[in-house]
Amino acid sequence: MNKILVTGALGQIGSELVMKLRELYGSDNVVATDIRKPDCKVVNSGPFELLDVTDMKTFSKIAKKYTVDTVMHLASLLSANAENNPLLAWNINMGGLINALEVARELDAQFFTPSSIGAFGPNTPKDFTPQDTLQRPTTMYGVNKVSGELLCDYYYKKFGLDTRGVRFPGLISYVTPPGGGTTDYAVEVYYEAIKKQAYTSYIKKGTYMDMMYMPDAINAIIQLMEADASKLVHRNAFNITAMSIEPEQIAQEIKKHIPNFKLNYKVDPDRQSIADSWPNAIDASAAQQEWGFKAKYDLASMTKDMLEKLSKNQVHKVS
Numbered sequence: 016m017n018k019i020l021v022t023g024a025l026g027q028i029g030s031e032l033v034m035k036l037r038e039l040y041g042s043d044n045v046v047a048t049d050i051r052k053p054d055c056k057v058v059n060s061g062p063f064e065l066l067d068v069t070d071m072k073t074f075s076k077i078a079k080k081y082t083v084d085t086v087m088h089l090a091s092l093l094s095a096n097a098e099n100n101p102l103l104a105w106n107i108n109m110g111g112l113i114n115a116l117e118v119a120r121e122l123d124a125q126f127f128t129p130s131s132i133g134a135f136g137p138n139t140p141k142d143f144t145p146q147d148t149l150q151r152p153t154t155m156y157g158v159n160k161v162s163g164e165l166l167c168d169y170y171y172k173k174f175g176l177d178t179r180g181v182r183f184p185g186l187i188s189y190v191t192p193p194g195g196g197t198t199d200y201a202v203e204v205y206y207e208a209i210k211k212q213a214y215t216s217y218i219k220k221g222t223y224m225d226m227m228y229m230p231d232a233i234n235a236i237i238q239l240m241e242a243d244a245s246k247l248v249h250r251n252a253f254n255i256t257a258m259s260i261e262p263e264q265i266a267q268e269i270k271k272h273i274p275n276f277k278l279n280y281k282v283d284p285d286r287q288s289i290a291d292s293w294p295n296a297i298d299a300s301a302a303q304q305e306w307g308f309k310a311k312y313d314l315a316s317m318t319k320d321m322l323e324k325l326s327k328n329q330v331h332k333v334s
Contacts, residue, residue: 016125016240018044020083022068022115023090024057025049027191028129028183028232032087033057035233046081049090068111071118078118085240088115088128094156095286096195101155108159116170116178123176127240128167130182130252132225133197134160137292144294146254146301153292164252171250179239180251181302184225186232187317189324197289201226201265204278205321208269212276216262217283223295225256228312228320235308242306249301257310257317259296268318 019036023029024047036045037060047057048066057063064077068090078086090111097104112128119126135144136151150161160182167178185198192206193199200218207214218224235255266278302308312320 016085018083019085020046021087027194029089030191071114074114085125086119093196097156104155125177130160133157141295144297167251181253181255184227184256188229197286209325215279215281219282223259223261227257228317231310253302254297254299255302256299272322
């Protein structure tokens with residue numbers, strides 16, 4: 016990777032990935048793009064272009080302007096928001112993806128896009144979900160992700176495009192607020208623990224889902240993109256995870272640092288039904304074997320770091 020273009024650069028993953036890539040590969044070599052242009056580090060620390068990923072002409076023009084050799088396509092509408100507006104989700108998630116793949120094909124660029132545990136469905140094995148298994152999701156987001164996995168496989172087999180990807184679990188970050196995903200409760204709970212010492216979860220007690228701390232997710236992307244292509248059997252949609260947790264477990268860890276923290280419940284039937292259709296825990300052995308994936312953070316170390324970082328952010332805001 017020498018010249019990298021990132022779509023959705025201001026989103027939850029992109030805002031941290033861009034800064035890490037600029038640190039590793041040089042600020043001028045990472046072109047951030049998004050549909051908006053606020054005053055922030057991602058915009059101000061290197062090349063930035065306004066881009067609606069459904070606009071193929073502009074997408075191609077920007078990629079050629081910077082002669083990119085790597086496209087990291089992150090722009091998408093997440094699970095809960097996608098279910099509220101399925102047609103918009105299809106147009107953004109699939110229209111944007113086909114444009115990104117075509118741009119990468121034009122430039123013979125390496126390509127990355129994330130899939131999700133949302134690509135699984137209610138008939139998928141719930142525990143230690145295999146890398147290769149039944150995928151019949153019941154949400155528009157899940158349909159988009161399965162379609163995206165197949166499309167990336169197609170571009171590799173048909174055109175020889177170097178496509179790579181992972182199935183992300185729920186991602187937890189202190190940098191960017193939640194963006195409309197089903198697993199966002201696991202992010203919101205930390206913010207509210209700092210602000211109010213209480214949180215009302217829309218996901219019910221005992222609902223296990225895979226999660227990962229954002230630093231591990233960023234490292235996984237870079238590690239996969241730098242991996243030896245000859246060792247990649249699956250290439251796209253590798254299962255990766257760091258922990259399988261439910262709301263009470265997060266609350267117990269938070270209480271070790273904030274003893275008065277209270278967790279309450281007001282279950283959202285729509286988001287709960289999405290969560291119930293996903294695995295309890297997935298098997299990440301293919302990623303471990305093919306490119307050495309290994310998460311650094313568990314629930315305890317993630318909770319400690321999240322609370323420390325969010326507390327510092329609150330202090331900075333007040334001052």
